[in-house]
Amino acid sequence: MKNEILLIEDDIELQKLVSDYLKKSGFICVCADSIHSGKLLFEKHKYEIVLLDLGLPDGDGLTCIPFIKSIWNETGVIIVSARDKLEDRIDGLNLGADDYLVKPFHLSELNARINALLRRNFHSTSYILKFEEITIDTQANIVFIQGEQVDFTRKEFDLLLFFIENKKKVLTKENLFEHVWGENSIFMDNSDFIYTHINRLRKKIKNHTGENYIKTVYGFGYRLEID
Amino acid sequence: MKLLSKINRTYFKYGLIIFLVADFVIISLSSYILKQEMDEELRFEATELVETFKKDNSIHNIYPTTVVEKVDANYKLVSISKDTLIYNNNQKELAPFREYSTVIITNNQKYKITTRHMLMEFNDIFTLFTSLISVVLFLIFIGFLFFTQRLNSLIWNGFNKNVEQLKSYSFDSHIKLHLSETKIDEFDELNQVLINLSDRLELDYKASKEFSANAAHEIQTPLSIIRSKCENLFSKPNLDDETIASLRDIYLTTDRLSGIGKALLLLAKIDHGQFNTIESISLSEIFNSYLNSYQEIIQDRELIVNISETQPCLINMDKRLANLLIQNIFINAINHSSKGKEILIKLSVDSFTISNQGEEAIQNPDQIFNRFYKEDQNQGSTGIGLAIVKKIADHYNFRMTYLFKDFKHNFTFHL
Numbered sequence: 001m002k003n004e005i006l007l008i009e010d011d012i013e014l015q016k017l018v019s020d021y022l023k024k025s026g027f028i029c030v031c032a033d034s035i036h037s038g039k040l041l042f043e044k045h046k047y048e049i050v051l052l053d054l055g056l057p058d059g060d061g062l063t064c065i066p067f068i069k070s071i072w073n074e075t076g077v078i079i080v081s082a083r084d085k086l087e088d089r090i091d092g093l094n095l096g097a098d099d100y101l102v103k104p105f106h107l108s109e110l111n112a113r114i115n116a117l118l119r120r121n122f123h124s125t126s127y128i129l130k131f132e133e134i135t136i137d138t139q140a141n142i143v144f145i146q147g148e149q150v151d152f153t154r155k156e157f158d159l160l161l162f163f164i165e166n167k168k169k170v171l172t173k174e175n176l177f178e179h180v181w182g183e184n185s186i187f188m189d190n191s192d193f194i195y196t197h198i199n200r201l202r203k204k205i206k207n208h209t210g211e212n213y214i215k216t217v218y219g220f221g222y223r224l225e226i227d
Numbered sequence: 228m229k230l231l232s233k234i235n236r237t238y239f240k241y242g243l244i245i246f247l248v249a250d251f252v253i254i255s256l257s258s259y260i261l262k263q264e265m266d267e268e269l270r271f272e273a274t275e276l277v278e279t280f281k282k283d284n285s286i287h288n289i290y291p292t293t294v295v296e297k298v299d300a301n302y303k304l305v306s307i308s309k310d311t312l313i314y315n316n317n318q319k320e321l322a323p324f325r326e327y328s329t330v331i332i333t334n335n336q337k338y339k340i341t342t343r344h345m346l347m348e349f350n351d352i353f354t355l356f357t358s359l360i361s362v363v364l365f366l367i368f369i370g371f372l373f374f375t376q377r378l379n380s381l382i383w384n385g386f387n388k389n390v391e392q393l394k395s396y397s398f399d400s401h402i403k404l405h406l407s408e409t410k411i412d413e414f415d416e417l418n419q420v421l422i423n424l425s426d427r428l429e430l431d432y433k434a435s436k437e438f439s440a441n442a443a444h445e446i447q448t449p450l451s452i453i454r455s456k457c458e459n460l461f462s463k464p465n466l467d468d469e470t471i472a473s474l475r476d477i478y479l480t481t482d483r484l485s486g487i488g489k490a491l492l493l494l495a496k497i498d499h500g501q502f503n504t505i506e507s508i509s510l511s512e513i514f515n516s517y518l519n520s521y522q523e524i525i526q527d528r529e530l531i532v533n534i535s536e537t538q539p540c541l542i543n544m545d546k547r548l549a550n551l552l553i554q555n556i557f558i559n560a561i562n563h564s565s566k567g568k569e570i571l572i573k574l575s576v577d578s579f580t581i582s583n584q585g586e587e588a589i590q591n592p593d594q595i596f597n598r599f600y601k602e603d604q605n606q607g608s609t610g611i612g613l614a615i616v617k618k619i620a621d622h623y624n625f626r627m628t629y630l631f632k633d634f635k636h637n638f639t640f641h642l
Binding site for chain 1: 447459461472478524527528
């Protein structure tokens with residue numbers, strides 16, 4: 001069963017881009033371009049995830065969170081906004097939003113956030129992720145390689161999960177950095193930090209599997225794939 | 228100087244001049260009038276004397292007030308009034324007199340008739356009038372002081388209250404400027420002008436704040452699109468090197484543009500005082516938490532980080548800004564340390580220093596904190612981090628100093 005996502009975003013170009021991406025990633029995505037049309041859609045049908053822009057033509061997106069939650073409390077609301085989380089995040093989360101993504105965001109990051117939310121809110125969603133001989137238990141935060149439990153640090157775990165959720169996709173170091181360190185990275189000149197973590201992760205996986213699944217994609221970044 | 232003391236002082240200054248002039252004028256005027264009166268009296272006495280003299284032809288001289296003396300026929304004198312000094316035997320001194328002399332002819336004999344009156348001495352007049360005027364003026368002045376004091380509470384009370392209101396007024400407090408009515412037209416007019424001015428400024432301030440926020444926000448959606456499109460292209464197979472390089476540049480520049488927009492917005496927000504949740508922050512706690520979160524990188528680069536605290540370094544500031552500040556200077560030190568080097572962080576009550584080892588001093592130490600300045604032109608460094616550090620430091624009036632000593636870059640922040 002495919003999960004259904006309601007995207008409320010007034011920029012048509014971005015709307016198309018995100019919905020195309022989500023459809024490719026295996027979701028059903030329905031779009032609305034205003035609070036009003038979003039509410040109408042949600043009244044007719046329950047969506048597991050709502051992606052909500054804040055600056056909408058008919059008002060502030062924050063105002064429709066209580067409406068959505070009153071209809072179906074399990075719905076996961078992810079705010080996608082250009083407004084910095086330092087100010088709006090608290091507001092949004094107080095009103096019942098589950099997560100907050102700051103524009104410009106990486107599609108892979110959006111994917112990871114949606115998956116994390118689905119695992120948390122819907123028990124039907126499997127919390128066990130697999131890639132070759134690697135198995136991740138996202139509830140207990142444990143990694144098994146060939147059935148054997150392997151210790152990973154928090155950041156290594158986050159990275160590995162991110163790679164597996166976005167397997168076969170190129171992830172840039174900026175992308176990885178923001179995932180591991182949070183959005184504030186944009187204010188810092190430290191994208192090189194990610195090399196360290198990638199190398200450690202690679203080493204651990206290689207030690208246990210003999211394989212290097214995290215490939216360097218020349219000029220762009222990294223990709224998790226099988227030879 | 229307070230307006231009232233200014234008024235009092237001016238009043239006193241001009242009062243003194245007026246007093247001197249008035250004194251002089253009153254004394255001259257009154258002595259003139261006195262003399263006029265006296266001359267008339269003397270003339271009258273002289274006429275009386277002449278009448279009596281003509282009647283009984285006998286002379287009753289009373290020296291020095293009434294004197295009749297014979298004079299030669301060719302003695303010439305018209306009637307005259309003048310001041311004179313006459314020796315007073317009783318008091319053994321010269322006393323001022325006013326005299327009137329005239330000549331009459333009776334029985335072919337010329338007589339000179341002189342009548343005199345003693346004058347008040349000038350000193351006496353001067354002293355009398357001066358003290359009289361002084362007393363009056365002094366009384367007026369005292370009265371004026373009381374009056375102004377009374378006036379002070381009456382007039383300035385409302386004004387002073389409004390000044391206090393104005394002092395505590397800020398655009399950010401979201402409380403409209405409220406000035407109480409003073410019932411004095413001039414002050415109420417000033418209040419109205421101030422209220423109108425603040426309303427207008429508030430609107431402008433809000434508009435400019437919104438504009439900078441909107442400008443920064445609105446570019447993020449198009450940037451999102453560019454970035455996502457780039458990322459989609461990254462996964463395409465068979466791209467040639469040139470395309471890869473171009474795509475990468477587009478991608479990084481988009482990131483940079485987005486970062487600059489957000490950083491400028493952040494700087495503007497700090498300027499506007501939107502990060503003013505003040506709490507007591509332990510800097511060593513923050514340093515340690517970042518030390519913990521950069522552990523792997525520090526291990527990997529074999530860096531030695533040493534945090535020492537002579538006395539607890541506590542500071543009242545916004546926690547988010549404290550984190551941004553520490554994070555940025557810490558990362559800067561890590562980024563500019565080569566493998567196996569040492570980073571020293573020294574905290575004391577009123578300052579903290581972070582130092583990392585280096586080969587040579589920074590060429591333009593005062594410029595590295597300028598907006599988006601880069602000492603070395605390496606890719607990936609935007610210079611935004613240090614600009615934010617500077618802004619935060621300025622916001623809290625921290626003084627930053629840079630010192631290169633023993634192959635160490637020392638950045639000290641004086642709190």
